[in-house]
Amino acid sequence: MSMQLHGYNMLGGLAKTGNRVAIHAQRRWLVMLAMLLCLPHAVMAEDTASRSTLLAQAQEAYDQAVAMQAPNRLKARTLFSDALKKYESVLDQDVQNAGVLFNAGNAAYRLGDYAKAIVYYRRALLIEPNAADIQQNLSQARRQVTLQIEPPTERKIFASLLTYDRWLAPSVWKYLAYAAYVGFWLLLTLRIARWRQPVSVPTALLALCLLLALVAGRAFWVAAERFENPAAGVVARGQTELLKGNGTGYQRRIDEPLTAGVEFELIEQRPDPDQRLWYRIRLADGTDGWILAERALLI
Amino acid sequence: MRDLFRQLAHRSTATGLAFLFALLAWHASAAAQSITATPNVRSASMDEIVVISVVVSNPNQASTPEPPTSDDYDLTLRGGPSKSQHFEMDSRGRRFSDISYTYQFVLTPHKTGIVTIGPFVLKDNGRELRSNPFRVKITESAETKDLMVEVEAPRKTLFVGEAVELKLHIWLRVYEQRGIGRAEAGYMLQRVQASTSDFGIFTDLIRQRVPPAVKEATRKNDQGKAVDYYRYTFTTTHYPSRPGQLAVGDIRIEALYPTLLRRTVFDWDHARPPRRLQAQPDVDDIVVKAVPLAGRPPYYRNAIGQFTMQASAAPRSAAVGDPITLNLRLTGNSPLDGIAAPKLSEVAPLTENFEITDDSLAGVVNGNMKTFSMTIRPRHEDVKEIPSLPLAYFDPEREQYDTVWTDPIPLAVRAAERISVPITPEGNGDSNGPTELTQVDDGLLANRTNIDGLLVSQGIAITTIDRVLLAACPLLFVGVVVFIRARCGGAQMEERKRRSRALQEAERRLTADRSAAGALHAMLGFVADVSGAPRAAVARGDAIRLLQQHDVPSDAIQRFDKLVNDLETAQYAGGATEASFDVADIRNTLKSIDRAVSKK
Numbered sequence: 034m035s036m037q038l039h040g041y042n043m044l045g046g047l048a049k050t051g052n053r054v055a056i057h058a059q060r061r062w063l064v065m066l067a068m069l070l071c072l073p074h075a076v077m078a079e080d081t082a083s084r085s086t087l088l089a090q091a092q093e094a095y096d097q098a099v100a101m102q103a104p105n106r107l108k109a110r111t112l113f114s115d116a117l118k119k120y121e122s123v124l125d126q127d128v129q130n131a132g133v134l135f136n137a138g139n140a141a142y143r144l145g146d147y148a149k150a151i152v153y154y155r156r157a158l159l160i161e162p163n164a165a166d167i168q169q170n171l172s173q174a175r176r177q178v179t180l181q182i183e184p185p186t187e188r189k190i191f192a193s194l195l196t197y198d199r200w201l202a203p204s205v206w207k208y209l210a211y212a213a214y215v216g217f218w219l220l221l222t223l224r225i226a227r228w229r230q231p232v233s234v235p236t237a238l239l240a241l242c243l244l245l246a247l248v249a250g251r252a253f254w255v256a257a258e259r260f261e262n263p264a265a266g267v268v269a270r271g272q273t274e275l276l277k278g279n280g281t282g283y284q285r286r287i288d289e290p291l292t293a294g295v296e297f298e299l300i301e302q303r304p305d306p307d308q309r310l311w312y313r314i315r316l317a318d319g320t321d322g323w324i325l326a327e328r329a330l331l332i
Numbered sequence: 333m334r335d336l337f338r339q340l341a342h343r344s345t346a347t348g349l350a351f352l353f354a355l356l357a358w359h360a361s362a363a364a365q366s367i368t369a370t371p372n373v374r375s376a377s378m379d380e381i382v383v384i385s386v387v388v389s390n391p392n393q394a395s396t397p398e399p400p401t402s403d404d405y406d407l408t409l410r411g412g413p414s415k416s417q418h419f420e421m422d423s424r425g426r427r428f429s430d431i432s433y434t435y436q437f438v439l440t441p442h443k444t445g446i447v448t449i450g451p452f453v454l455k456d457n458g459r460e461l462r463s464n465p466f467r468v469k470i471t472e473s474a475e476t477k478d479l480m481v482e483v484e485a486p487r488k489t490l491f492v493g494e495a496v497e498l499k500l501h502i503w504l505r506v507y508e509q510r511g512i513g514r515a516e517a518g519y520m521l522q523r524v525q526a527s528t529s530d531f532g533i534f535t536d537l538i539r540q541r542v543p544p545a546v547k548e549a550t551r552k553n554d555q556g557k558a559v560d561y562y563r564y565t566f567t568t569t570h571y572p573s574r575p576g577q578l579a580v581g582d583i584r585i586e587a588l589y590p591t592l593l594r595r596t597v598f599d600w601d602h603a604r605p606p607r608r609l610q611a612q613p614d615v616d617d618i619v620v621k622a623v624p625l626a627g628r629p630p631y632y633r634n635a636i637g638q639f640t641m642q643a644s645a646a647p648r649s650a651a652v653g654d655p656i657t658l659n660l661r662l663t664g665n666s667p668l669d670g671i672a673a674p675k676l677s678e679v680a681p682l683t684e685n686f687e688i689t690d691d692s693l694a695g696v697v698n699g700n701m702k703t704f705s706m707t708i709r710p711r712h713e714d715v716k717e718i719p720s721l722p723l724a725y726f727d728p729e730r731e732q733y734d735t736v737w738t739d740p741i742p743l744a745v746r747a748a749e750r751i752s753v754p755i756t757p758e759g760n761g762d763s764n765g766p767t768e769l770t771q772v773d774d775g776l777l778a779n780r781t782n783i784d785g786l787l788v789s790q791g792i793a794i795t796t797i798d799r800v801l802l803a804a805c806p807l808l809f810v811g812v813v814v815f816i817r818a819r820c821g822g823a824q825m826e827e828r829k830r831r832s833r834a835l836q837e838a839e840r841r842l843t844a845d846r847s848a849a850g851a852l853h854a855m856l857g858f859v860a861d862v863s864g865a866p867r868a869a870v871a872r873g874d875a876i877r878l879l880q881q882h883d884v885p886s887d888a889i890q891r892f893d894k895l896v897n898d899l900e901t902a903q904y905a906g907g908a909t910e911a912s913f914d915v916a917d918i919r920n921t922l923k924s925i926d927r928a929v930s931k932k
Contacts, residue, residue, distance in 0.1 A: 129791040132780035166777045203792040218805040272696035281699025288644040
């Protein structure tokens with residue numbers, strides 16, 4: 034009997050303890066959930082603070098370097114290099130921002146690395162295609178390239194017509210595409226469902242929404258693809274021979290060696306027997322040939 | 333009882349004394365100086381390494397013991413001593429330390445058979461300590477060598493200053509074991525003991541962790557039997573600096589060759605101690621000579637090998653004094669790094685007609701081609717071409733000098749234009765009109781400095797959220813449709829179906845029954861269907877009222893009313909057929925009503 038009583042008490046105690054444990058467990062879950070929800074924000078806040086510091090330091094170094102460029106070139110160069118490293122450090126943290134790319138391009142330009150500057154400016158233009166400051170500095174960097182290759186005029190016009198996606202920023206295309214897409218489905222739902230009172234939705238409006246969604250979606254898709262899988266690049270080092278094949282055994286394609294900063298369109302990549310990667314490129318005037326991948330930067 | 337106490341006291345005193353003696357003896361032994369020599373193996377072949385560890389305990393000063401000398405072997409010290417020290421404390425808290433230094437000597441035997449080693453001698457504060465001698469059995473090398481080292485040069489005769497591509501081949505026999513199979517090339521390469529090996533002129537490659545080229549190859553052993561090897565090749569460019577035998581530095585490769593392996597969770601492990609092998613290359617047959625002075629041509633710029641040179645220039649048309657970029661491309665079969673640019677300032681036909689700004693460029697190597705770029709400026713408009721430019725080199729194959737010339741490049745040089753700039757006094761303008769500002773294209777625009785703006789993510793990648801949103805819309809649409817249909821129920825669905833098929837049903841009735849009664853039935857039924865009213869309950873007046881409720885235009889209602897009236901008249905007149913009323917008019921009226929209702 035005493036055992037039973039003891040057992041009963043014990044079970045009752047366990048039950049009470051169990052309830053308390055359950056309540057504590059619930060609270061603990063709530064606390065953990067709250068922590069889990071807060072954790073990403075805390076990490077993001079920390080990242081943001083660190084990036085913010087890096088950007089501020091980079092800007093300070095850049096400003097100091099610009100101020101002392103004439104009297105103390107060596108020191109200015111060190112500061113520009115420091116600024117560039119900091120901007121690149123921010124970019125390495127998976128930050129995609131046209132402003133940071135633009136600033137990195139400016140620092141590279143100041144260091145005389147026009148090829149890298151062009152790469153940064155062009156990458157920034159992928160995000161903000163109509164930014165006047167980026168376009169102007171890109172033109173300035175392009176003017177420094179020794180070998181200027183002029184594209185044929187008809188090609189320019191044709192390219193401009195085909196690439197309507199560059200008329201607006203990819204983010205604008207994205208919002209347009211989403212608005213049209215959501216609008217299309219909303220209107221279709223209204224039209225089909227009719228609720229209690231039938232809603233009249235003109236077919237033309239539906240078609241317009243769908244067309245806009247497709248056009249804007251395609252533009253955004255193309256921009257995203259161009260950003261993720263670059264199909265263009267810049268010759269990074271001077272005296273780069275454009276050859277007829279992927280190896281030093283091939284003849285030169287053109288007589289003049291390519292200089293740093295010459296832009297190209299990437300057609301193909303292929304290794305040679307020594308496992309060195311080669312790019313098949315097309316220059317602005319349509320000439321195509323092969324260069325060593327290590328002598329180029331992709332945008 | 334007293335005896336018992338006496339015995340106990342006697343025993344405890346004896347025990348205490350014994351303990352004290354033991355402690356003193358231990359302390360004495362801990363502090364004693366000694367030297368011992370122990371080989372890692374007692375039997376080895378000629379191509380194996382015997383490492384002798386000499387341990388010196390508690391010396392007054394750390395001095396290297398002297399190895400024994402003999403014609404039968406050499407003993408060389410490998411690296412500095414490793415020190416070990418441990419502390420003990422007695423019951424009074426005094427601390428005793430025991431220090432030992434371990435020196436490692438490598439035994440290189442000169443003959444096979446039993447070799448007696450020792451003793452190693454340590455002179456310490458006037459005392460001389462000797463290790464015990466020991467014996468090692470040295471056997472002939474196996475017929476099949478497990479480790480071989482070779483240095484390969486492009487030719488047996490090289491020249492001072494020549495850029496030579498030298499290759500260090502390390503051959504390791506492919507280890508094979510039943511149950512485990514063949515060891516992979518990567519595993520076998522790890523058997524090479526880089527820390528204890530010497531790589532001579534290839535040391536930088538090892539330091540920079542340049543991976544060797546690996547090839548599986550078969551070689552024949554002394555008995556002519558084919559043996560599988562892994563060949564690891566390191567390649568470096570070497571510039572012999574003095575005549576004589578090729579100096580490649582001290583190259584001695586050590587490897588721990590497995591004797592029995594077992595497989596562990598992550599890797600293979602030695603189940604039996606491996607053989608410590610060493611091998612050295614033989615470079616006696618590679619000789620370095622000095623480049624001969626006799627017959628050395630002008631324009632020689634240390635190029636040794638076989639070369640061709642081509643020149644190109646841009647632009648081909650220029651004014652006097654304009655810069656022309658001259659590119660000289662040197663192609664050769666030997667490394668081009670050390671070859672200097674041709675000294676154009678010494679080429680008289682060129683310097684007569686052109687100004688040369690810089691001819692001391694380093695040049696850029698791209699594969700087997702080296703390009704020198706320089707700027708030249710035509711001195712006068714009579715210049716018609718860039719003359720042939722020479723490059724002299726020494727051909728080590730033929731052991732003689734040679735000179736190659738580029739082709740002349742035709743040029744069109746015109747007189748320089750002179751621009752006269754009118755000098756205008758400053759501020760001498762009497763015009764008060766607006767001034768047109770001149771934009772300066774040169775220079776950069778300033779950075780963007782809004783940190784908040786720079787931190788905004790402008791990523792244009794297609795994210796998971798995007799994909800979810802894309803999928804969510806049609807799913808939501810389907811969900812809404814299903815929900816509404818479920819909520820409306822069968823009756824309402826039926827009613828809606830009836831409304832949507834009203835015109836179709838009226839058409840069917842008109843076609844089926846071509847009498848006035850049939851047409852009347854079709855018209856009133858159409859209104860009932862459109863309005864959701866029971867068909868039998870809709871009379872002419874009801875139909876008009878229902879149409880008015882649907883905001884059907886009055887002209888359509890009037891037309892409908894007239895038609896119904898005509899049909900009723902015809903029906904009551906009896907025998908009215910299709911000929912007495914216009915079916916097309918009925919159809920058009922119903923269509924116009926249907927359009928009006930649908931629009932609403």
